[in-house]
Amino acid sequence: MKHEMAHDLDQELARRVAEHAFESYRARYAQYSPTLTWISATAATASFSAKGIELNGRVELAPGKILLDVQVPFLLRMFQSKAVSIIERELIVWHGRAKRGELS
DSSP states (O other): OEEEEEOOOOHHHHHHHHHHHHHHHHHHTGGGOOEEEESSSSEEEEEEEETTEEEEEEEEEETTEEEEEEEOOGGGGGGHHHHHHHHHHHHHHHHHHHHTTOOO
């Protein structure tokens, strides 16, 4: 599953948005054991566990966009749109906070 969210932030602020969004997701959905590990200044690996199946993906920060690529097993594809909407909602909330200068 690939998803792209446009933004108008600099690279460092976009990374902080992604980090805050993921932390919020991690707190709200702790039962899915979400992890986010930065492997470079602009790329991270992510994983979640759902119904005993681990989902792995990648987050990339590109100029003007945040790219998500999650490998969704066939058995869980019915939940794919729900997962995208939850992730995008968190990114939108934190993007708004960043634009208002609320991120530390």
